[in-house]
Amino acid sequence: MGRININSVTKRFQTGSSAVTALDNVSLSVQEQEIVTLVGASGCGKSTLLNLIAGFETPTVGNVLVDGQPVKGPGPDRGVVFQQTALFPWLSVEDNIGFGLSLRANQKVGDHRQIVERMLQRTGLSAFRERRPAELSGGMRQRAAIASVLAINPSTLLMDEPFGALDSLTRSIMQDFLLEIWDEQRKTVVLVTHDIDEAVYLADRTVIMTAHPGQIHEVIDVGLPRPRRYEMRSEAPFIALRDHVTQIVRSEAIKGTVGG
Amino acid sequence: MPDQATSPGDQPSSVAKSGGAWRRVSITVQYAIFPVGILLLWQICSEIGFVRRDVLPPPSAVLSVWYDLITGSTDLAGRYSGTWLDHAWASTWRVFAGFSWGVALGILLGLLVGLSRMVERTLDPTIQVLRNIPVTAWVPLSLVFFGIGNAPAVFLIGLGAFFPAAINSTHGVRQINITLYKAARMMGANEWELLSRVILPAALPSILTGVRLSMGIAWVLVVVAEILAVRSGLGYLLNDAYQFFRNDVVIAAMLSIGLLGFCSDRLVVFVRDILLTWNKKETFGGEN
Numbered sequence: 001m002g003r004i005n006i007n008s009v010t011k012r013f014q015t016g017s018s019a020v021t022a023l024d025n026v027s028l029s030v031q032e033q034e035i036v037t038l039v040g041a042s043g044c045g046k047s048t049l050l051n052l053i054a055g056f057e058t059p060t061v062g063n064v065l066v067d068g069q070p071v072k073g074p075g076p077d078r079g080v081v082f083q084q085t086a087l088f089p090w091l092s093v094e095d096n097i098g099f100g101l102s103l104r105a106n107q108k109v110g111d112h113r114q115i116v117e118r119m120l121q122r123t124g125l126s127a128f129r130e131r132r133p134a135e136l137s138g139g140m141r142q143r144a145a146i147a148s149v150l151a152i153n154p155s156t157l158l159m160d161e162p163f164g165a166l167d168s169l170t171r172s173i174m175q176d177f178l179l180e181i182w183d184e185q186r187k188t189v190v191l192v193t194h195d196i197d198e199a200v201y202l203a204d205r206t207v208i209m210t211a212h213p214g215q216i217h218e219v220i221d222v223g224l225p226r227p228r229r230y231e232m233r234s235e236a237p238f239i240a241l242r243d244h245v246t247q248i249v250r251s252e253a254i255k256g257t258v259g260g
Numbered sequence: 261m262p263d264q265a266t267s268p269g270d271q272p273s274s275v276a277k278s279g280g281a282w283r284r285v286s287i288t289v290q291y292a293i294f295p296v297g298i299l300l301l302w303q304i305c306s307e308i309g310f311v312r313r314d315v316l317p318p319p320s321a322v323l324s325v326w327y328d329l330i331t332g333s334t335d336l337a338g339r340y341s342g343t344w345l346d347h348a349w350a351s352t353w354r355v356f357a358g359f360s361w362g363v364a365l366g367i368l369l370g371l372l373v374g375l376s377r378m379v380e381r382t383l384d385p386t387i388q389v390l391r392n393i394p395v396t397a398w399v400p401l402s403l404v405f406f407g408i409g410n411a412p413a414v415f416l417i418g419l420g421a422f423f424p425a426a427i428n429s430t431h432g433v434r435q436i437n438i439t440l441y442k443a444a445r446m447m448g449a450n451e452w453e454l455l456s457r458v459i460l461p462a463a464l465p466s467i468l469t470g471v472r473l474s475m476g477i478a479w480v481l482v483v484v485a486e487i488l489a490v491r492s493g494l495g496y497l498l499n500d501a502y503q504f505f506r507n508d509v510v511i512a513a514m515l516s517i518g519l520l521g522f523c524s525d526r527l528v529v530f531v532r533d534i535l536l537t538w539n540k541k542e543t544f545g546g547e548n
Contacts, residue, residue, distance in 0.1 A: 082442070088461070106447070
């Protein structure tokens with residue numbers, strides 16, 4: 001579960017009389033339990049691509065299949081983690097994590113209380129269960145948001161710059177947290193980021209996208225051994241990959257600014 | 261809370277005790293200094309003959325008349341002696357009757373306008389035009405339609421209460437964080453769950469701001485209505501006493517309206533604080 005096929009997808013946004021092509025003839029397959037990261041300069045359509053998989057947008061041309069079925073709209077099989085943490089400010093951490101489970105659509109997921117309890121423990125938030133989101137630090141908030149998505153047990157995690165709002169130390173801790181979770185639950189992960197270190201560190205494959213129009217420039221097999229360790233970032237194979245990706249993203253971004 | 265900054269941990273304990281007491285005195289003075297100052301100035305102006313006592317009676321005289329208005333024991337208020345409770349009840353009843361229908365309809369239509377572009381196109385232009393007609397301009401027509409009595413009063417008060425409730429409810433829906441809405445949809449929330457568990461709670465702070473404004477307007481309009489349309493209530497008392505040059509009664513009636521309005525506002529705030537315990541943490545509460 002969690003196999004994604006994007007087949008020759010073009011997405012145009014109509015703004016008044018002019019149309020903007022956000023994605024132009026993009027094809028990509030993501031295997032079950034694979035971690036794929038999308039990087040590229042802003043405006044390259046990486047978030048649009050994620051929104052198409054999530055079902056928040058529909059393709060203008062082409063189709064998106066998840067486990068062979070065309071995506072018709074958002075659904076609990078594809079959990080989305082947003083950059084701006086999607087926690088309900090009026091609910092406690094505990095109730096936020098339990099929110100999805102309490103919906104009619106997820107009645108069959110399992111024992112509500114037991115899952116919430118496990119998620120609280122797994123994210124280290126047990127002591128903060130009564131707190132409201134506003135009373136948490138940025139890292140705790142994002143862990144709670146991830147827990148609330150994991151609680152409904154989606155086969156795919158779609159993450160849109162999930163750690164973009166965090167400081168770099170917290171961000172690296174959260175990256176390892178995500179990898180630990182992935183190691184336990186083996187979900188398919190598609191993660192959009194503008195942080196090239198993050199993109200390489202997490203991924204099985206990193207997809208480099210270019211803007212105007214949004215296209216896939218190159219797909220890189222990362223091939224670093226798992227489990228990943230923080231120290232790998234200062235070792236030669238990681239640095240070589242990172243520099244390669246940086247070079248492409250940078251030159252494309254500069255081209256973009258010169259070309260308009 | 262006043263004592264937080266001077267808990268024993270902050271200072272040597274011997275200083276902390278007197279410091280706490282001193283701080284309480286200081287806070288009481290901060291609350292009292294302005295109203296007490298005004299009353300003193302007013303009393304003095306009257307005592308030295310700066311203003312005529314029958315034009316602006318001193319606070320002491322107003323207080324005595326007010327006492328008789330309520331109890332009917334000294335006859336200082338003359339023909340109004342002991343009538344206060346009836347008038348106060350009449351006004352309060354009208355305010356809450358008008359407020360109830362105005363706010364209920366306002367929240368309902370306001371939410372619908374916020375939720376549906378179709379309802380917005382159908383209703384919003386009309387609401388926007390009507391709200392620019394001062395409610396007082398509705399007085400003649402409502403008298404023609406409803407005659408003299410409670411009906412035009414309750415109508416006018418409800419009309420006034422309607423607009424703040426409606427407009428703030430619409431705004432409350434419109435300003436909902438789209439990420440929360442998308443997250444709930446992603447988790448599989450159906451239409452009813454989106455409305456009851458995401459949209460309504462998220463819009464509630466704004467809705468209740470509207471309700472609070474509605475309560476304020478209701479007390480303005482009850483006075484207007486009672487001066488023009490009914491022969492009871494604090495507004496009527498005020499206007500009648502004015503006709504008989506009883507400015508002491510006029511002022512007592514004014515203060516009564518202010519006091520009841522204040523209590524109604526506190527009631528709304530009380531309910532709001534119960535419903536919105538979560539909303540306080542992120543706002544600026546003022547420096548201590």
